[in-house]
Amino acid sequence: MSRSIVPEAISRQPWQMLIPLCGLVCLGAAVLYSAAGGGLQPYALSHVVRFCVFLVMAIMISHTTRNLFRLAAYPVYGGIVVLLVLVELIGAVGGGSQRWLNLGVMTLQPSELMKPAIVLVLARFYETLPHAMTASWRGLVPAGVLIGVPALFVMIQPDLGTALAICFGGVVTMFLAGLPLWWFVSAAGALMVIAPLAFFTLLHDYQRNRVLVFLDPESDPLGTGYHITQSKIAIGSGGIFGKGFGNGTQSHLQYLPEPHTDFVFATMSEEWGLMGGLFVLAVFAIVLGWGMGVARRAPDRFSSLLAAGATATMFFYVMINLMMVMGLAPVVGIPLPFMSHGGTSMLTNMICLGTIMAVNRWNQGRGSLR
């Protein structure tokens, strides 16, 4: 039996999702290689190394038992909220806004960790909530507080993109938890009333400006609209098959801002064309589709909400980033999972991935670990 465990452990990994994902990461590494002017340093190598490290971490997460997840939910959530407060305090003391904690070895952005944590804590909350109360205020208010507190702290950092991501993951989890539909409909209605008000009162000038420029990028071709315009030029000029590896002029001549982080998709499209873009979309479809499938196959309420919420969080990254680079959304600093260079976003996404893989394992070993 012990002999057959190793091959079985390998064979039980969700290869139908992992292989395309590795392909995506390799494409990401190739794009980063090109964006660095044809060098492994400083982006491509660390990108691959990080992926490998975090993949190991994800597999370790996937081996965690469901009970550990359940036990850890509130402490993890509470710990991250404390970290968020700490960031605020340090920022206030140091003067100016701060989003990360310097741990010496690496900088930690607690707001990123909150994205999977919010899904986890809500899944736990709805699991323990008596079914009958789901449709009552007791199903809504505590969840609302659980989402609202971290979102507020992140908002005042200020980091609108991450705050929205937290809310999105939380709301999707609540939606799937079975809260009455009309709550969501009326909330959406209220939002449509509040949004214009918030636009003129709550947002910072630069954020308001970004939205305005998004609505009309040509109004400011050399300022904020520059990002959107140049990104569209990069994608559009790539054509069907791209300009060829290493031949992207928009990125190499620095017309494209942030060619290795937020706008990595534009960098990729310029050199790989529509085919590269469709490949990326296909891989995301496979990964996210697999995630939703895992959630649907999950035997209990906690695991299904957990898997679905984690998938939604990853989806939010992909959606906002791609819409931004294609000129369908305002410029928000959200990277593209598995392709953009950057440790924190990779960490968040791999935690989400590991969580879904854990649920997948629970599905396979149905009953045995219960």
Added chain:
Amino acid sequence: MKIDFRRWIRQPHVSAGTLRNSFDRRSVVIGAIQGGIGVLLASRMTYLSVFENEKYKLEAESNRVNLSLVPPRRGWLLDRHGQPLASNRADFRVDVIPEQMKDADRTIAELGKLLSLSPIDLQDLQDKIDKAHGFAPVEVATGLDLERFSAVSVRLPDMPGVVTQRGFSRFYPTGPSVGHLIGYVGAASAEEYEKDHDPVLITPGYKVGKDALEKIFEKELRGKPGARRVEVTASGRIVRNLDTREDVPGQTIKLTVDAGIQDYAARRIGPESAAVVVMDCRNGDVLAMASMPSYDPNSFSDGIGRLEWKMLSDDDHVPLRNKVLRGLYPPGSTVKPMVALSFMEAGLDPDESVFCGGGLRVGNRVFHCWQRRGHGSVNMAKGIYQSCDVYFYHFAQRIGMDPIAAMAGRLGLGHEFELPVVGQSYGTVPNPAWKLKKYGKEWQTFDTVNATIGQGYFLVNPLQQAVQASRLASGRIIMPRLIHGRDDKPAPSLGVPAEHLAYIHQAMSDVANGPGSAPHARLPFPDIKLAGKTGTAQVVGLNIGNGKGGQWKHRDHGHFICFAPAENPIYACSVVVEHGGGSGAAYPIARDVLTYVFDKQKGMDILTELEKNWGGTPQERLDARYRAYSAQYGVGAPAVSPDAVQQAETVPEPRQPIVSDAQSPAPEPDAAANAPAGTASPVAPVTPGNSGGNPQ
């Protein structure tokens, strides 16, 4: 209400089963939304990269590639021997394009520091930027050394709107000497760009001709711009050259002018306000056409600064007017050979004499001869070489004005010539019909009498006088020309009998070489004789000044026309010295210029000696004056209005009041010759007070 409320509370029946059901349904919805957004993204991407591919390809290309025009090298202007009068020299330059500057004040301050510009330079630069249209480049500095050029070049990314360039700039080797002849170049004005939408006009470093030959031959001199395509980064750094198309330099234009004579003539004028024309009287080639004082076309090509403008407009010697073409003067006695020729043609025997007792009564007025003591018995030759006025008073009344005016016209007076110049004032050859038309008054006898001594309504320009001298010398209808090698067929004859001409030639030769009015005009060569005629034209009546001293503005104009060698004429020359105090100021210039023409070394020796007293060459004097001005006024000079320069160049013709009286002729220089001290050094300026250039 209550029922409603209860129903809302009680209605949902929630259990594990319903929740599971709703999860399944809702996860399908979420999945569908995700899929929908995926499809949306895919189609958006397809739209961008397939349907809008062409547009974005073009935009990426226009991002990447920067096309810049390379201004063509302007065609050279050469003298008759191939020596450049206007050439190009390679230089390093810096321009700014006002429209593209982000923070103009800071950029200019920074440039001022890097290029070490003086406050005056900065003020002029600011003036130019204020005047410029945004898209047109404004020159900051040219002729930079490599060090300062690279200091600016490396900071280009921080200073948008600044352009550095290695190019060519116009260079006039003899500076002020050719100012009026060649003109100057400058950045194209907005009007010029509107007229001619050639994009090269707004290329940094490109200059168009602004005056004289540079302006007339603009099209020929321009050439075709080259182009350079470079790959640039977003910050404007050049990554590599893609390709370069060489410019096609403009045509070279060869002039009839002799650079040496032109420069010598301009320099020999010294501090006077004067014009000199030298022509080849065999074919009409203009060898020199100098008007001084002048401006330095080299320093004009970067725009006319406030101080420069103040300096030029303060000068009562009108340095901006080309006196050769735009200056009109009563010709004085220089018309006498012409008048004598008309007498002979009208049948007058040249030996017929008249007694000159110092004056002649015409009607109820007495017309004086310049020589109040009288010349005694005077025939035609003596009338010319002694410049006796009474001889001409007497016979002009017999012959009448019309033959005289006709002869004046045949010899070129009152004519406009076909020359590539921006403007000629052609003056007046008065005759009865003209006076009736202009003033509605009958021609009077005293009008004829005044005209025969080149006074009254008579007005000519120095070029006409040179043409007159050429035609007198050759007996042909010589037309002046500036472009070398065109139309070389011999000029048609004037139709004046050869013996008449020979008689006039002899009389004119006697002016300098015999018992004439200008013995010091003799050339310093034993075998080359000069034939000439002096002239002194009154500017104001004797009641205001005697024409010799006093206010500079009131002094007589000095004239001299001549040709040499007297027996076989090759060169003709005319000199006008404005307010020179008489012909004594004019003939030494003509003599020295012709000395130079025949013997360059001898001529230069004389000039070197003179320039020691004058304070150097015209260029050196101009520079010294500029330094004095900059010390005195600094940045306090008023701004230059855009069309002030054009106006200054086209000063209106002098007023012609109705002459209703006898005009007393001014004394001819042999009177002065009697005073040994005054003429011991024949080349000394006639009025010592004038040598400083500023009589006040």
